Amino acid sequence: MATPCPLLPTCNIVTPIGMLGYGLDESITASLLAAVIPNGSPTALILDSGSTDSGPEKLALGQMTSPRTSYVRDLRKLIRLAWRFKVPLVFSSAGGDGSDEHVEEMVNVLKEICDEEGNEHYKLKLIAIYSAVTKTFVHERLKKHAISGCGSQVPPLTAELIDSAPRIASQMGPEPFYDAMMATPDFNVIVGGRAYDPSPYIAFAAWASKTSLNDTATPEAKSLWGGFTHMGKILECGGLCATPKCSAVRATVYQDGTFDLTPGEPQSRCTPVSVSAHTLYEKSRPDLLYGPGGWLDLTKSSYESLDDGRTCRVRGGCFTFSRDAGQKYTVKLEAARVVGYRSNYMGSVKDPILISQLDSVLKAIKTYVAQQHEGVDGQWDLDWHVYGQHQTTADGRPAEVFLIGEALASTQELARSIASTARIATVHAPYPNQKATSGNLAYGLGGKMESDLGPCAQFSIYHLVQLEEGEERLKLGTDSNALYRQELTVIGRGHSQPAISDPPYSKKEEHGQTPPLLETSIGGAHYPTSPKTLGDIARVLRSKNAGPYEITFDVMFATQPVFQLVKSSGCLNAAVIAGLNGISKDQVIWSGFFDQALAYKATIPRLWRGNPTPNGGFMESDVHGSQRYIGLLNLPLSKAFLVEWSDLVAKRRVDSGV
Incomplete structure (x- = not known):
């Protein structure tokens, strides 16, 4: 040989x-x-x-x-x-x-x-x-139909978007x-x-x-x-x-x-x-x-x-x-523009009577804000980040709910007016069976009633442009x-480099005499005997941006037998991802297993109010998308999977002589 x-x-x-x-x-x-x-x-x-x-x-x-x-x-x-x-x-x-x-x-x-x-x-x-790149270059390529969205969720590029990019x-x-x-x-x-x-x-x-x-x-x-x-x-x-x-x-x-x-x-x-x-x-x-x-x-x-x-x-x-x-050789173009100005207010609600009907109260508040701004010049929007809703305390009572009202408007002054009006309405809005008539909202964090957040930016160009031969090279x-x-x-102001000096580490470190950390063996990974959720058996479970318009999920397993069991069981697929994220199956951009990493991966569009939206704009609450995995973490394992799991555990015990 x-x-x-x-x-x-x-x-x-x-x-x-x-x-x-x-x-x-x-x-x-x-x-x-x-x-x-x-x-x-x-x-x-x-x-x-x-x-x-x-x-x-x-x-x-x-x-x-x-x-x-x-x-x-x-x-x-x-x-x-x-x-x-x-x-x-x-x-x-x-x-x-x-x-x-x-x-x-x-x-x-x-x-x-x-x-x-x-x-x-x-x-x-x-x-x-x-x-x-210059706007002239981008306009020319757009006229030649040499620009396309980088991904199915990216809207078509327009001349107005090019012109508005700083x-x-x-x-x-x-x-x-x-x-x-x-x-x-x-x-x-x-x-x-x-x-x-x-x-x-x-x-x-x-x-x-x-x-x-x-x-x-x-x-x-x-x-x-x-x-x-x-x-x-x-x-x-x-x-x-x-x-x-x-x-x-x-x-x-x-x-x-x-x-x-x-x-x-x-x-x-x-x-x-x-x-x-x-x-x-x-x-x-x-x-x-x-x-x-x-x-x-x-x-x-x-x-x-x-x-x-x-x-x-x-x-x-x-x-x-x-x-x-x-x-053609393609490169990605990136740009963002200011779409308005933001202000917000924040506070918490503890009253269980109000919490039980919070959605309808917030809807009424937005209607009131619109009435108070009839005839006002400029565009605006208003929405809320709601944290803790539908959660309960240890004794079964509704948990405290934290609100952040976020206003977007064409001017900072208008955004502040929207946020202020919404805060006042949140504090004093009546609701059925109200008992606490002195105020609905605990607010004033940092001594602030409302806070101006300044310009609100949004990605406006995330597109691929075709280059002519040689344009990718440095001139x-x-x-x-x-x-x-x-x-x-x-x-x-120097003249020449000195010789390399002795490195600042010990010989012990140089020769790697620190005992190496051995890779976990297939039988060395520890799992609960009776797992309940996907989080109980996954080694890594995460979510993250895949560009501004997409969120991707990674689920990785420590051992080959567990990975193969998950893969063959059908507990992870596009339909499951769609259900966890409130979208249709055909909206899932990618779903599949990657054997080399003992992993499952799925990618979905970033959506707000049902429409594709890039990260970092109005009503953003997770710019990295790093907290979107919780549904997968808590995903219940099916009865059929648990039967196979029990068989796997039993076989492992027999093989190990337990």
Whole structure:
């Protein structure tokens, strides 16, 4: 039998945290760098800085995801690490939205850090990549019918939506990062505009391995690009792929696209289940993942634990470039606009007589507010967040109900008037059998009657645009019509880098002498003898945004027998998801099992008043969608399932000799 060829590393990537600005551990990141640099392959610090998860305010109002001081704190650490270990630093979607102004802001932050006392030795070659697109470009593509919604829930794009957007970002692919690295191979820092989250990872892996963007069509090339993309898709969330989840993670990528993942925190492990499970995270479906210029197919992906008990080896991803399939290259456009102004009031209700008829009272209040604003110029809306309704105390009495009345109007003054009128009506509204005539609502939290919340933003563009050949590439000249452009500058006053100093960790940590955490065996997972709900048998049960217009659910199991029992029982399917969420079965966007992760996944549209709506707008109460899983958590297990469960438990006892 022929001896298999050894895996040869082509690059290493360390991600210290899943989002720049969230805080990172400098010593753990240093340990990860020190662990991979000895293999002699190019190494980089790469991380993401953007997301639509936190809502539309960044794009609509020009805000950053984190305070500027948080970016200064994190970049100060990262530059220190990059300088010390002589590795480049790359991050994308600067400031959260990746707008041109936030790219410039991050460049200014880096300049300030270099000018700080004690940093006189820094001298960095910095590349800023800009990805904003002009309204003229978007209008032209709209007229050519080259724009479509990114998902079935996204409404068609209109000229009015284009014109009303303060800024339009495009999620660039890996090509601009790759082109920048090729043009300036001795770069120290790349600050990227809005990008597909894996883009800088893919670009560095391709650049470091000398993989050409012209070599994409062969099976070997598709496997290689598949490995790069899969690696980037996992690393962009940092140590979320570990169990327990942590902040930092490192990857070593090999010449065939295989890659190894190791978490930074010593108590965490990257296991086949934890890594494959991350494939589901924030995505509409787990098997085919679409991005700029093509799609990643993970149906044949495989995951293997290595001997250290903490590292997972991944292979089998396949990336198909759009052009190789005879399709246009597409990128996602993102924009948001202000749709009005918000005010709110809040308080609680304890009276059981009022609680029993709260819905009809709130309906009457909205009618009263409308009567009081007849003939008033401007548009408005009013609704309530109601918490605790239909719940009872330990002795069976109605529990306290908390109300937040939210007003949206065309002006802040009108929104305040709507909220104030609604609050007064809530306090004094009569209702049948009323006994407490001095007031219905306990209010005044923080000394406020009403609070002005300022502009209300809403995603207005979340669409795919077709590019002409070559438009996805970085233009290095002065072409004003280029989609993606760069600025190269040198910052700092230093002259040369010092040699690498001794890493700040003990030899014990370096050689991994801490006893490894062993992966749980099939028989080692513990379950209740008589489970009642899905939450009793699921290892992970979560919900999350899959873009602004969708909510996705992931249910994962610790062992193969339990997963197979759930899969064969029919207790999880599109009809169940529809029933739990009050929608029809045909509204479920995706439903299915993903064997590699021992998981079930389903995706539904975000709806408000029965209509598709993006996250973060009027009446938003869960911008991440992270608390939508409770119905699944409490889903009763069927009698038929419990019979099979009992048989499984009995068989396990026989097999173990109990």
